[in-house]
Amino acid sequence: MNAGALHTPPEDRNLTRHETSVQREDRARVSGQRGAVLWFTGLSGSGKSTVANAVELRLNRLGRLTYLLDGDNVRSGLCADLGFSNEDRQENIRRVAHVARLFVDANLITLVSFISPFRQERRNARTLIGGDFVEVFVDASLQVCEDRDPKGLYKKARAGAIADFTGISSPYEIPENPEIVLKTGKENLDVCVDRVLDYLKSRKYIAP
Amino acid sequence: MNAGALHTPPEDRNLTRHETSVQREDRARVSGQRGAVLWFTGLSGSGKSTVANAVELRLNRLGRLTYLLDGDNVRSGLCADLGFSNEDRQENIRRVAHVARLFVDANLITLVSFISPFRQERRNARTLIGGDFVEVFVDASLQVCEDRDPKGLYKKARAGAIADFTGISSPYEIPENPEIVLKTGKENLDVCVDRVLDYLKSRKYIAP
Numbered sequence: 001m002n003a004g005a006l007h008t009p010p011e012d013r014n015l016t017r018h019e020t021s022v023q024r025e026d027r028a029r030v031s032g033q034r035g036a037v038l039w040f041t042g043l044s045g046s047g048k049s050t051v052a053n054a055v056e057l058r059l060n061r062l063g064r065l066t067y068l069l070d071g072d073n074v075r076s077g078l079c080a081d082l083g084f085s086n087e088d089r090q091e092n093i094r095r096v097a098h099v100a101r102l103f104v105d106a107n108l109i110t111l112v113s114f115i116s117p118f119r120q121e122r123r124n125a126r127t128l129i130g131g132d133f134v135e136v137f138v139d140a141s142l143q144v145c146e147d148r149d150p151k152g153l154y155k156k157a158r159a160g161a162i163a164d165f166t167g168i169s170s171p172y173e174i175p176e177n178p179e180i181v182l183k184t185g186k187e188n189l190d191v192c193v194d195r196v197l198d199y200l201k202s203r204k205y206i207a208p
Numbered sequence: 209m210n211a212g213a214l215h216t217p218p219e220d221r222n223l224t225r226h227e228t229s230v231q232r233e234d235r236a237r238v239s240g241q242r243g244a245v246l247w248f249t250g251l252s253g254s255g256k257s258t259v260a261n262a263v264e265l266r267l268n269r270l271g272r273l274t275y276l277l278d279g280d281n282v283r284s285g286l287c288a289d290l291g292f293s294n295e296d297r298q299e300n301i302r303r304v305a306h307v308a309r310l311f312v313d314a315n316l317i318t319l320v321s322f323i324s325p326f327r328q329e330r331r332n333a334r335t336l337i338g339g340d341f342v343e344v345f346v347d348a349s350l351q352v353c354e355d356r357d358p359k360g361l362y363k364k365a366r367a368g369a370i371a372d373f374t375g376i377s378s379p380y381e382i383p384e385n386p387e388i389v390l391k392t393g394k395e396n397l398d399v400c401v402d403r404v405l406d407y408l409k410s411r412k413y414i415a416p
Contacts, residue, residue, distance in 0.1 A: 021264065022261075022264045022265055022268045022274060026268050027273065030272070031273060063238050065235065065238060065273065065314075066314075067313075067314040069310070073310060073313070074310075077306040077309060077336075078307060078310070095286060098286035099307055101285060102281060102286070102307065105275075105281070106273075106314075107273075
């Protein structure tokens, strides 16, 4: 029995932690890319998920490591305990931002697709994630989104069946200084995807 | 203005989602490995973090993609709102299990290092994560852990300064059927790391 086999003397612990654990640059060496968060924000129906999925698919075909966080995989799991009150929506975004931070630390190109209508919550995410936060404003007018209404939600919101619906009964605060603006009402999908990829290349997150 | 540019007809949506989004097998193709969760459980001082860090380092040197979830990166961020009551500790583990599930879906070898003393919470994590959940019991006796006491926590717990301390004033429920048992009081670190790597190879999570 060797009680000390795995024991690190306290005075060595900080040093040892750094030297014996995998750091972000070690992951980058393995994967040949740098982690970033593409934070897609915009009205319901603006095309966030469509663009995010198309960007992810293109990156995967380039051999890049990606992950998409959206309502489908977050709301049903990590945030299944949360509803849609303003408080719960803010807690949802707080958790998503923290998970995105872990994914960036894991060195993945991380795509986040939530309406995230409030400047303050996006600002918090930016502060948390730091220099690798890329705000992508998926900019389609309310008129365009309501005409599309892919899930029939605007119709329900107009009928008063959904409370606090962004754009109808709750504000969408337009990004003040997003890294990328995609006019999905005017530009087609391939153009939007190219713009995002060009950004990632220009900032050396992926090879040109 | 083209209101329908990004609009998918409702009847095509399930099909389209699958065909236009990156699935787990697409990520596996890029990375040449299969995602798994190595869930390290054991008493404070048993060597969970030491072994987990050493396993991660070895995997990184083999060019494998990994991520370690532990108190250092989870407690200060995603779970910063939680304390150490039994309820909060269970919520902490619930969130960790959900995040680990996302990382497995992202196809990473995901290492989780928390005491996680209760069978029910580990069972919940196993159910959630499914067949890729690998329970690693870091098995050192209370005597060994207390002799090591690397953070001086046992001394404080014995003095009554820490409530609900696992092994002293709160139970540690020994895993009933863990995939891997590491006797860190008897086996040295390299032997422990080899055992975990052999398991991952034998189950084809990484190449032999």
